[in-house]
Amino acid sequence: MLADFPVATSLEGERYVIVCRDIATAVFFYEYPDVPLLTECSDKESAEAQRRNWSQTMQWLRGVLVRATVEPPLTLELVNRLDAGALEAILGYAHAVGYWSDEQLQKQAAEPGDRGESTRAYLRTLGAMADEILPAPAIVAPRFGAVHMPFVRDLAPNVRRRVAELAAKTGVRPSAILNSPISETLLDYRILRDAQQYSSDPAYQLTGDDARIGYA
Amino acid sequence: MALPRLDLVTLRAKTERVVELSIGESVTIRRIGRLEYLDLLPPMPAEVSGKPLTGTETKEETEQYLQEATGRELAWIRSLGPAERVARRAEMLECMYVTVARAIIDPRMPVDDVRRLGDDAHLIFSKVREFWDAEKNAPTNGGAVTIAAVEV
Numbered sequence: 237m238l239a240d241f242p243v244a245t246s247l248e249g250e251r252y253v254i255v256c257r258d259i260a261t262a263v264f265f266y267e268y269p270d271v272p273l274l275t276e277c278s279d280k281e282s283a284e285a286q287r288r289n290w291s292q293t294m295q296w297l298r299g300v301l302v303r304a305t306v307e308p309p310l311t312l313e314l315v316n317r318l319d320a321g322a323l324e325a326i327l328g329y330a331h332a333v334g335y336w337s338d339e340q341l342q343k344q345a346a347e348p349g350d351r352g353e354s355t356r357a358y359l360r361t362l363g364a365m366a367d368e369i370l371p372a373p374a375i376v377a378p379r380f381g382a383v384h385m386p387f388v389r390d391l392a393p394n395v396r397r398r399v400a401e402l403a404a405k406t407g408v409r410p411s412a413i414l415n416s417p418i419s420e421t422l423l424d425y426r427i428l429r430d431a432q433q434y435s436s437d438p439a440y441q442l443t444g445d446d447a448r449i450g451y452a
Numbered sequence: 453m454a455l456p457r458l459d460l461v462t463l464r465a466k467t468e469r470v471v472e473l474s475i476g477e478s479v480t481i482r483r484i485g486r487l488e489y490l491d492l493l494p495p496m497p498a499e500v501s502g503k504p505l506t507g508t509e510t511k512e513e514t515e516q517y518l519q520e521a522t523g524r525e526l527a528w529i530r531s532l533g534p535a536e537r538v539a540r541r542a543e544m545l546e547c548m549y550v551t552v553a554r555a556i557i558d559p560r561m562p563v564d565d566v567r568r569l570g571d572d573a574h575l576i577f578s579k580v581r582e583f584w585d586a587e588k589n590a591p592t593n594g595g596a597v598t599i600a601a602v603e604v
Contacts, residue, residue: 242455247467254458273504273506282498283503284501294487298487313482314463348511349510351508354507
């Protein structure tokens, strides 16, 4: 689990940091859309469905910031006040917990347009923040909507599938994964997914000698 | 150098304004996020709205997208009958009232009271839009792009 960490944001052109927490997986994926934006599945959908996905994705992203920020404590209204700065903060948070990998970020930074520009701005801030001393853990009162509701409401089918997949691979109950910090879940997911890719590579398979000495 | 921590006092100070009304009173408004505003807008038919921007478009592609979106919207409005056009105008006006009601934080005002503000509601809405000016070209959220389409 990550210690509370700073995330850069901007307000009226000035740079600030907010302090965020590594939240539980279920809390992170609360209200996550079944078809997130900028995925192959999303690209195949109708314009109307894409608009709906866009709206749902934006709602989810703002919700993540409400649930993950511990200093200052943010309500949805305050997140809305941050406007573009909110999405900058979400970019930083998503990268910090491993939702976006370094590779995805570099690819995104090379893109033309607004998304590439904001990613490059984030990467510059990331370098500047390397020496930032981690904040002392903040005490925040647990709120029903942020802590309890994510475990009551149903998760999007795509998240349920991924959680079930991860639970099967790691031999734990899905509820244990949903209770794990999001950074750990994402790290496990990526490592196991990559391992699966390697397993078909002969270089990574066991040899006859391995079998004889008892590794097979 | 460490970046300053954002605190609630700063956040509130930078996102609130006092607006003097024509009736001699004043209200305090807050910044309305562009995404928050876009969520309030009445939907357009699918063939008019088109696919959303992904944020990966070049400047030229974005301009072309805007021109096309504006053209589609204008053509659609022209195609409406008089009654439908009035209904659309009423929907947009209602959206503005809801936005203004959300923006006013002191004194809190329900939408019905905002309607009674008359021209002052439009004044407040123009002040809400001033918050967005500084970030019209902000490199995130696509708000500026969509606002331009909304202005039509």
